[in-house]
Amino acid sequence: TGNQWGYGKEDGPSAWHRSYPVAKGSRQSPIDIIPEQAFHDNSLGPIIANYDHCTSINISNNGHSVVVEFVDSDNRSVIQGGPLDNPYRLKQFHFHWGGKGCDGSEHTVAGYSYASELHLVHWNAVKYKTFAEAATAPDGLAVLGIFLKTGDDHRWLHTITDALYMVKYKGSVTDFRGFNPKCLLPSSLHYWTYLGSLTTPPLHESVVWIVLKQPIVVSDKQMGKFRTLLFTGEEEEERIRMENNFRPPQPLQGRKVRSSN
Ligand SMILES: NS(=O)(=O)c1c2ccccc2cc2ccccc12
Numbered sequence: 001t002g003n004q005w006g007y008g009k010e011d012g013p014s015a016w017h018r019s020y021p022v023a024k025g026s027r028q029s030p031i032d033i034i035p036e037q038a039f040h041d042n043s044l045g046p047i048i049a050n051y052d053h054c055t056s057i058n059i060s061n062n063g064h065s066v067v068v069e070f071v072d073s074d075n076r077s078v079i080q081g082g083p084l085d086n087p088y089r090l091k092q093f094h095f096h097w098g099g100k101g102c103d104g105s106e107h108t109v110a111g112y113s114y115a116s117e118l119h120l121v122h123w124n125a126v127k128y129k130t131f132a133e134a135a136t137a138p139d140g141l142a143v144l145g146i147f148l149k150t151g152d153d154h155r156w157l158h159t160i161t162d163a164l165y166m167v168k169y170k171g172s173v174t175d176f177r178g179f180n181p182k183c184l185l186p187s188s189l190h191y192w193t194y195l196g197s198l199t200t201p202p203l204h205e206s207v208v209w210i211v212l213k214q215p216i217v218v219s220d221k222q223m224g225k226f227r228t229l230l231f232t233g234e235e236e237e238e239r240i241r242m243e244n245n246f247r248p249p250q251p252l253q254g255r256k257v258r259s260s261n
């Protein structure tokens with residue numbers, strides 16, 4: 001049923017090109033960001049995230065990550081400014097992480113990986129009627145990437161990690177209301193930006209990536225809770241721990257990475 005893809009040896013990132021040939025395309029994500037080679041573009045304004053009236057709906061395990069979805073029927077929560085020509089609506093956010101003691105970010109910075117990476121997914125509702133239409137357009141999506149490094153407890157991440165036991169199995173979903181992702185942003189919104197793709201199949205080359213330079217800090221214990229999730233469903237006898245759900249960096253193929261001031 002459909003295309004089964006995953007992060008294992010047989011169905012992982014090195015095999016995705018068989019069902020998704022765009023995996024070897026010219027604007028694939030993630031990439032290794034080399035700060036010294038990024039172009040300081042003074043025309044790049046600040047990123048403005050207006051999440052104050054956002055409405056989270058639910059939290060779910062889609063078999064690849066844990067996803068928090070938002071109401072996106074109006075412009076109540078948008079990101080704008082920076083490289084974006086108009087506001088993009090927040091649709092969902094999710095995470096990528098490693099195994100115990102291992103790093104699991106998707107983007108790397110001069111070869112350095114972080115423990116995890118948070119992706120806030122937005123779509124261009126000014127130009128496109130639906131998320132699905134935007135997801136296949138070259139300027140359809142904007143994903144805000146935030147690195148997570150381990151250290152002290154993150155006081156707001158508890159709201160998410162305390163809910164993970166309810167979505168342990170693939171296909172599980174539960175109500176998750178009143179969560180404002182603004183509490184997950186670092187203090188500085190300085191960023192790198194480049195044109196790329198979804199980092200999971202179908203790997204559409206439709207994403208304006210905005211990767212924040214400053215990581216947020218979360219505790220090892222909080223990271224450990226992500227690893228209690230399973231890739232597998234409740235009805236499956238095999239239980240596979242959800243970890244290392246990240247795609248490694250892809251060829252830059254001559255793309256320019258720009259840096260905000
Ligand atoms: N890693 S990702 O942000 O490319 C991504 C999406 C990106 C754009 C639109 C939808 C996406 C859905 C995802 C679902 C799970 C994991 C990554 C996902």
Ligand SMILES: [Zn+2]
Pocket residue numbers: 094095096119199
């Ligand atoms: Zn992602």
